[in-house]
Amino acid sequence: MRDLETFIAGLPKAELHLHIEGSLEPELMFELARRNNVALPFGSVDEVRAAYAFSNLQDFLDIYYQGAAVLLTQQDFHDLAMAYFRRAAADGVRHAEIFFDPQTHTARGVPFAVVADGLLSAMAEAEADLGVTSKLILCFLRHLSEDEALATLDEATPYLDRLCGVGLDSSEIGHPPAKFARVFAAARERGLRLVCHAGEEGPPAYVWEALDVLAVDRIDHGNRSLEDEALVRRLVDLGMTLTVCPLSNLKLCVVNDLSAHPLKRMLDLGLTVTINSDDPAYFGGYVGENWLQTARALSLTEADLLTLARNSFTGSFLSPDEAAPHLAAIDALAAK
Numbered sequence: 383m384r385d386l387e388t389f390i391a392g393l394p395k396a397e398l399h400l401h402i403e404g405s406l407e408p409e410l411m412f413e414l415a416r417r418n419n420v421a422l423p424f425g426s427v428d429e430v431r432a433a434y435a436f437s438n439l440q441d442f443l444d445i446y447y448q449g450a451a452v453l454l455t456q457q458d459f460h461d462l463a464m465a466y467f468r469r470a471a472a473d474g475v476r477h478a479e480i481f482f483d484p485q486t487h488t489a490r491g492v493p494f495a496v497v498a499d500g501l502l503s504a505m506a507e508a509e510a511d512l513g514v515t516s517k518l519i520l521c522f523l524r525h526l527s528e529d530e531a532l533a534t535l536d537e538a539t540p541y542l543d544r545l546c547g548v549g550l551d552s553s554e555i556g557h558p559p560a561k562f563a564r565v566f567a568a569a570r571e572r573g574l575r576l577v578c579h580a581g582e583e584g585p586p587a588y589v590w591e592a593l594d595v596l597a598v599d600r601i602d603h604g605n606r607s608l609e610d611e612a613l614v615r616r617l618v619d620l621g622m623t624l625t626v627c628p629l630s631n632l633k634l635c636v637v638n639d640l641s642a643h644p645l646k647r648m649l650d651l652g653l654t655v656t657i658n659s660d661d662p663a664y665f666g667g668y669v670g671e672n673w674l675q676t677a678r679a680l681s682l683t684e685a686d687l688l689t690l691a692r693n694s695f696t697g698s699f700l701s702p703d704e705a706a707p708h709l710a711a712i713d714a715l716a717a718k
């Protein structure tokens with residue numbers, strides 16, 4: 383294998399599982415808190431980082447929603463997203479499909495338009511200045527009701543032409559995908575693509591529901607699918623893309639050690655997996671670091687890495703014509 387770090391950095395990649403609020407670095411958190419006169423429960427950047435020790439998803443979510451409280455203006459959302467795009471570009475990300483959680487912000491009195499306009503202006507700037515294209519996916523918070531999700535979809539109506547899809551995130555256990563059957567059907571009718579966090583902490587039954595009840599186009603995480611052979615067969619038959627997040631899985635104790643991460647097993651089973659960063663400011667690394675640490679821990683081969691890079695584009699919501707130049711660039715690297 384060529385020098386691993388150089389090889390990974392040079393591979394064109396798409397990131398398909400990134401919560402933009404989870405890219406809020408402690409330094410920017412403090413800057414925005416000052417700018418907006420918001421009190422933080424932390425005295426310093428070091429204190430914030432020290433608080434990032436989680437034993438499960440809920441531990442993380444509690445602190446993640448607290449951090450998001452500094453985001454108030456359109457400029458804040460623009461600055462947040464630009465900081466992410468700069469990091470992603472440096473890691474060889476050529477395309478990103480980013481999640482945002484409007485309900486986290488509208489619940490604090492921040493209008494939907496402020497959030498969406500700030501993110502969309504950063505997306506345009508990232509394409510013009512960094513050559514990184516992107517799409518926006520609205521996530522519903524699954525710990526809230528389906529009626530609240532339906533109201534959020536209504537609020538998004540003026541933005542439907544600039545949204546790519548909807549997703550489902552937040553506390554998984556006790557909030558199965560079927561709880562959101564109507565709002566996902568409504569989103570599909572409006573021409574949106576569908577994704578859903580499933581099988582991160584929740585059982586294989588939640589992945590089945592995401593497929594059979596919600597009819598999703600992509601599964602976010604999906605790790606626990608491996609507990610169910612028939613489910614693995616179904617995912618392979620569908621060619622369903624799973625957006626796996628190794629450092630997130632480590633920090634949220636979904637796995638005890640990266641060397642025990644199921645990603646290599648998933649590849650060997652024929653599952654269409656991708657590597658993503660989830661909430662990089664909280665989990666210790668952006669997409670490049672996820673690739674590098676996973677490749678080392680699981681002794682991924684050059685062929686594995688090429689497959690992962692191809693999967694990130696074939697599993698994206700880019701059209702075949704849009705994905706083609708990226709796939710050609712990966713083929714060119716493979717032939718070298």
Ligand code: HPA
Pocket residue numbers: 401404439551552553554579582630660661
């Ligand atoms: N899982 C569920 N909800 C989330 C996550 C996650 O990893 N990150 C942000 N919201």
Ligand code: ZN
Pocket residue numbers: 399401551579602660
């Ligand atoms: Zn996630």
